[in-house]
Amino acid sequence: MARETISNPTPYMPADLAELAPDGVTQPYWDHCNQGELRIQRCKACGTFRHPPLPGCPDCGARDDEWVRSEGKGRVFSFSGVYHPVLPNVAEYVPYNVVLVQLADAGGVRIISNLLGVALGDIEIGMPVELVWERVSPDVNLPRFRPAGG
Amino acid sequence: MTIKDKTCIVGVGQTEFGHRGQFAHKSQSVQIGEALEEALEESGLDRTEIDGFSSFSMDSNDPSLLAPSLGIPNVNYAGMVFGGGGGGGCAAIANASAAILAGYAKVVMVYKIITQPPNMRFGASYGRAARSDPRSDFHRPFGLMAPGQFFSLFFRRHMHQYGTKTTHLAEVAVAQRFHATRNPRALMKTPLTIEDHQNSRIIADPFRLFDYCQENDGGAVILVTSAERAKTLKQRPVYIMATAQGGAASWGQGLTSQNAPDDIYPSSGHRHMAPRLYAMAGIEPKDVDVAELYDHFSGMVILQLEDYGLCKIGEGGSFVENGGIKWPDGNLPVNTHGGNLSEVYLLGMTHMVEAVRQLRGTSTSQVEDAEIALVTSGPSNLPSSSMLLRR
Numbered sequence: 001m002a003r004e005t006i007s008n009p010t011p012y013m014p015a016d017l018a019e020l021a022p023d024g025v026t027q028p029y030w031d032h033c034n035q036g037e038l039r040i041q042r043c044k045a046c047g048t049f050r051h052p053p054l055p056g057c058p059d060c061g062a063r064d065d066e067w068v069r070s071e072g073k074g075r076v077f078s079f080s081g082v083y084h085p086v087l088p089n090v091a092e093y094v095p096y097n098v099v100l101v102q103l104a105d106a107g108g109v110r111i112i113s114n115l116l117g118v119a120l121g122d123i124e125i126g127m128p129v130e131l132v133w134e135r136v137s138p139d140v141n142l143p144r145f146r147p148a149g150g
Numbered sequence: 151m152t153i154k155d156k157t158c159i160v161g162v163g164q165t166e167f168g169h170r171g172q173f174a175h176k177s178q179s180v181q182i183g184e185a186l187e188e189a190l191e192e193s194g195l196d197r198t199e200i201d202g203f204s205s206f207s208m209d210s211n212d213p214s215l216l217a218p219s220l221g222i223p224n225v226n227y228a229g230m231v232f233g234g235g236g237g238g239g240c241a242a243i244a245n246a247s248a249a250i251l252a253g254y255a256k257v258v259m260v261y262k263i264i265t266q267p268p269n270m271r272f273g274a275s276y277g278r279a280a281r282s283d284p285r286s287d288f289h290r291p292f293g294l295m296a297p298g299q300f301f302s303l304f305f306r307r308h309m310h311q312y313g314t315k316t317t318h319l320a321e322v323a324v325a326q327r328f329h330a331t332r333n334p335r336a337l338m339k340t341p342l343t344i345e346d347h348q349n350s351r352i353i354a355d356p357f358r359l360f361d362y363c364q365e366n367d368g369g370a371v372i373l374v375t376s377a378e379r380a381k382t383l384k385q386r387p388v389y390i391m392a393t394a395q396g397g398a399a400s401w402g403q404g405l406t407s408q409n410a411p412d413d414i415y416p417s418s419g420h421r422h423m424a425p426r427l428y429a430m431a432g433i434e435p436k437d438v439d440v441a442e443l444y445d446h447f448s449g450m451v452i453l454q455l456e457d458y459g460l461c462k463i464g465e466g467g468s469f470v471e472n473g474g475i476k477w478p479d480g481n482l483p484v485n486t487h488g489g490n491l492s493e494v495y496l497l498g499m500t501h502m503v504e505a506v507r508q509l510r511g512t513s514t515s516q517v518e519d520a521e522i523a524l525v526t527s528g529p530s531n532l533p534s535s536s537m538l539l540r541r
Binding site: 077 | 271273274283284285286287288289290291292293294295296299302303304306307310351352353354355356399400402407408409412415
């Protein structure tokens, strides 16, 4: 696999992909992001984390939830290098990475994101990563990640 | 009570196979009519005997228009399986079977037709959901928006956990291409080697060009009726032994959420359905003679081999090695028509048709004395489906 440059575009992906359409269930997640806090939904009754947000707990069915702050540290659970642009607006962004980050402090939930400051060929499953915020518009602040502890 | 062996597939018909957008000018109901003619002709049924309609994947051909268009006098049952993509194919057969057993209908036509709009590729479908879907907000902003990209994440994890390699992907593509070269109707018949696969361009790592299915226009009709009625028709009856549909809630939207539990993450999401399927049929995985496994992406064939117990979890890669799924000498011939990768991509309708041909003894890559066939429908978010057929 060729190692591409690590000079990523800013933002990492085009801002129009991040025109969000939250509903009542997902709005709190994005509100917290906008305030620079990664908070994961947790069931108040049984304490099970869930992501993406759902109106009830998959484990016990309870509807009361709370939003627990995560430090944003975790490990790469899986990843892909995307070479083919499926839409015209990402043509100048390929190849780009997509990573699945398993958070260390949120019951094993995974966040779909991108890893900044790393060449595609250097991404490995299990590598430690940490949260970095990328504001893509006045309303949208996206959780992205970078290699940690290195 | 189950549906086991109480209903049969008695007729199959297919449209012409077209490239993406080739039949955009043609009405879908006209194409369904063409496939139906073929199915009626080979079955010996009369069109007026059809009184049920079953489809999936948000098919837009409403029986209110279809029945009068096709000269079918009564609509006694009409059902549609939830979900897009190809997950509902076997479930549509299951619903037909249930409707017949319940006495709602006597003969059900299962149909699905796909016409790819020239201006919009399936692979971009999740990307265009901007400002319309709260669920896609969790993947689209990060550039994760095409089916192959989502599935590539599953397979990458599988490689990490089990040592599966991209040459295993190549084995799937090569075996299926070989089957396609023997099938006159297949669209991709240029012989393919492991090297050709490994040298093809990467689309979403680790998936390369030849790991992807084709994009096509066309469809098929499958006629289902009672085992009793089947006895007096023209074809050797193909018995529906068992069907399973749905999945586990913990899988749920496992494709697009990427949050299925760790133990089932690198899977096809079918793992919970398989035991139900075998239990209903009263058989074991080793009894399967031929498998037609939904292949939107080569890697998902490997994961389904594991989920259906055709090999151990984590051993799908070694199972396909050295022609392991290639007719006639492989461990188990898989996708003997060429599959979505090399025959045609009609949302899995042709996998069901091919299983019927195998059990009639008329496949172009015929498994000797094939008695039991496994068919699966597209791994994706829940619901998906599968079935076991026997001769």
